[in-house]
Amino acid sequence: MVSLTAEKSEIDVARAPPLDASRSRLARVLTEHYDFVWRSLRRLGVPESDAEDVTQEVFMTLSKRLGDVVVGSERAFLYRTAVHHAAHVHRTRARRREVTEPEFDEAPSSARNPEDLLAGARARALCHALLEELNFDQRAVFVLYELEEMTMQEIAEMLELPLGTVASRLRRGREAFERRLKQRLAVAGGA
Amino acid sequence: MEDPVRFCDGADESARQLMRAMREERPPAGALRRASLALGVAAASTAVTATGSATAASSSFFQSLGWLGLKWLSVGALVGAAVSTGATLVAPPRSSPRELEPVAHAPTAVAASAQVMTQPEIESPPAESPTSAKPNAARPPAAAATQEVDPTPIAPSVGALPSPVADTLAREVELLDGAREALRRNSPGEALSKLDGYAREFPSGRMGAEAFVVRLDALVRSGRSAEARALAERHLATNPASPHAAKIRKLTGLGAP
Numbered sequence: 427m428v429s430l431t432a433e434k435s436e437i438d439v440a441r442a443p444p445l446d447a448s449r450s451r452l453a454r455v456l457t458e459h460y461d462f463v464w465r466s467l468r469r470l471g472v473p474e475s476d477a478e479d480v481t482q483e484v485f486m487t488l489s490k491r492l493g494d495v496v497v498g499s500e501r502a503f504l505y506r507t508a509v510h511h512a513a514h515v516h517r518t519r520a521r522r523r524e525v526t527e528p529e530f531d532e533a534p535s536s537a538r539n540p541e542d543l544l545a546g547a548r549a550r551a552l553c554h555a556l557l558e559e560l561n562f563d564q565r566a567v568f569v570l571y572e573l574e575e576m577t578m579q580e581i582a583e584m585l586e587l588p589l590g591t592v593a594s595r596l597r598r599g600r601e602a603f604e605r606r607l608k609q610r611l612a613v614a615g616g617a
Numbered sequence: 618m619e620d621p622v623r624f625c626d627g628a629d630e631s632a633r634q635l636m637r638a639m640r641e642e643r644p645p646a647g648a649l650r651r652a653s654l655a656l657g658v659a660a661a662s663t664a665v666t667a668t669g670s671a672t673a674a675s676s677s678f679f680q681s682l683g684w685l686g687l688k689w690l691s692v693g694a695l696v697g698a699a700v701s702t703g704a705t706l707v708a709p710p711r712s713s714p715r716e717l718e719p720v721a722h723a724p725t726a727v728a729a730s731a732q733v734m735t736q737p738e739i740e741s742p743p744a745e746s747p748t749s750a751k752p753n754a755a756r757p758p759a760a761a762a763t764q765e766v767d768p769t770p771i772a773p774s775v776g777a778l779p780s781p782v783a784d785t786l787a788r789e790v791e792l793l794d795g796a797r798e799a800l801r802r803n804s805p806g807e808a809l810s811k812l813d814g815y816a817r818e819f820p821s822g823r824m825g826a827e828a829f830v831v832r833l834d835a836l837v838r839s840g841r842s843a844e845a846r847a848l849a850e851r852h853l854a855t856n857p858a859s860p861h862a863a864k865i866r867k868l869t870g871l872g873a874p
Contacts, residue, residue, distance in 0.1 A: 453658035460652060464644040475864050478645065479797075482652050489656055518803060549638035556635075571623070573639055578620050593618055600621065604632065611631060 452489050455500045460485075462574075463504050469569040470512035471558055480515065484508050502584040509566050516562065556606045564599030571596050789815070789824045796831050805838035830861050833868045845869045 464481045472480050484507045488500065495503045557565055570576045570584065578596065582589045624632035653659040792815040799808035812832050815822065822828065829852065836845035849869040853862060866872070 449658050452656060453653065456652060456656060456658060457649070460649045461644055464648065465642055468642060469639070475867055478648050478651070481644070481648070482655050485652060485656055514801075518801070521803065547638075549635050550642055553635045553639050571620075572625070572636060575623065575625075578618065589618055596621070600624075603624075604629070607631060607635070 448489075448492050451497075452485075452492060455488065455504075456485055459501055459504055462501065463508055465573075466505060466508045466569060467512055468554070469557060469573060470509060470562075470565060471554075472512050472515050476515065480508075480511050484511055505570070505584055506586075513562060552607075552610060556603055556610070559606050560599050560602055561595075564595045564602065567592055567595040568599035568603065572600075785819070789819055789822050792818065793824050793828055793831065796828070796835070800831065800835055800838065803838070805835040808835040809839065826859070826861055830864055830868070833865060837868055842869065846871060 460481065463484050464477055467477050467480050467484070468474065484504055487507050488495065488504060491503070557568070560568060566585065567581055570581045571578065576584070578589060578592045581587075581596075582592045585592070623636070625636040627633065650659070792811065796808045796811040796815065799805070799811055808831065812828055812835065815824075815828055819825075829848075833845045833849055836842070836848070846869045849865045849871055853859065853865060853871070856862070859865065
């Protein structure tokens with residue numbers, strides 16, 4: 427299980443740094459990692475319409491905990507916080523059985539052939555749909571490995587997981603992703 | 618333990634195409650800037666981005682934002698400072714927010730550019746104030762179900778930014794955050810109640826457009842979709858170019874224009 431308690435990690439400082447230094451650091455981290463957090467949230471299943479708001483919430487969490495986060499480990503903190511927020515969005519949507527965000531299913535189902543399915547925005551929609559079908563823990567690892575091109579060792583450190591756990595989740599996530607992709611292509615090919 | 622070959626480098630062309638397509642996904646234009654403002658680090662972000670040419674970038678930044686950008690920076694800085702220091706936001710006197718805001722009507726060009734960024738596009742009855750009194754000021758107070766906002770272009774008066782403006786905006790942000798938080802807890806009724814409070818306190822609030830979107834969301838989640846849709850249709854009829862149009866349509870299930 428991915429640690430969803432980013433707030434409890436990397437606490438080593440009790441004294442808050444000066445305000446100007448904090449703001450400067452926050453600005454730097456925001457500039458460097460905004461895109462990473464936004465796209466991570468999307469890949470973790472946060473709808474496009476909510477992604478910007480949730481991204482701001484992730485950075486707001488960082489701003490509140492900045493004094494507790496070791497310099498250089500902000501990206502890891504942000505990703506774990508993003509996982510936490512995305513999991514919350516998932517739970518909320520599952521409870522409400524949200525019907526106002528059909529973006530994941532529309533494009534793949536309307537493809538007329540495999541080539542159509544793999545073109546541009548439709549490909550992204552398909553990929554989001556495939557990610558949606560992964561176990562959430564597998565997904566958190568899959569995204570970092572396949573899309574952020576991090577190594578398993580780096581992922582293990584970022585998520586504070588044993589390397590074997592990361593390898594296991596990645597293997598099962600990749601298998602599931604490939605299997606679902608083939609199914610989708612087969613359906614589109616037979617259409 | 619060896620890393621497996623990634624899909625983007627593997628033999629499966631389909632998987633490669635998907636991975637490539639995913640990497641083209643980007644945040645919407647202006648998202649980083651909006652986050653900088655929300656976090657109160659816009660000026661610092663500009664400096665970070667403009668390594669080596671901070672002065673020019675900053676100048677361009679302020680030019681593009683106009684004076685109203687300064688107002689937002691002030692608010693953002695206030696919120697950001699409060700957050701990062703754990704301080705409590707100081708709410709301004711609530712009896713008459715407009716009285717606290719020495720609003721000047723800017724030249725048309727400045728006002729227009731400022732409006733693009735912050736001025737809610739929803740028509741509203743303005744609260745009476747020495748500087749924005751209008752013949753139609755006798756219109757009824759903002760109804761709970763019709764979030765209305767003053768269409769008057771707003772720009773700060775020349776000179777120092779008055780801190781009460783920042784205070785009132787911080788208060789608006791605070792109230793809206795409360796409504797959003799209620800929505801996140803799946804309490805749309807509470808969110809609507811908070812939005813009503815916001816509308817009472819800021820009948821001509823600068824966050825009116827955002828409040829309107831949150832209200833639509835809350836109405837839909839409360840099972841009042843028809844009401845939300847009617848509000849949305851009315852709003853989009855008068856504001857077809859609203860920056861929130863896509864979100865409003867999605868929330869309420871309205872089709873593309």
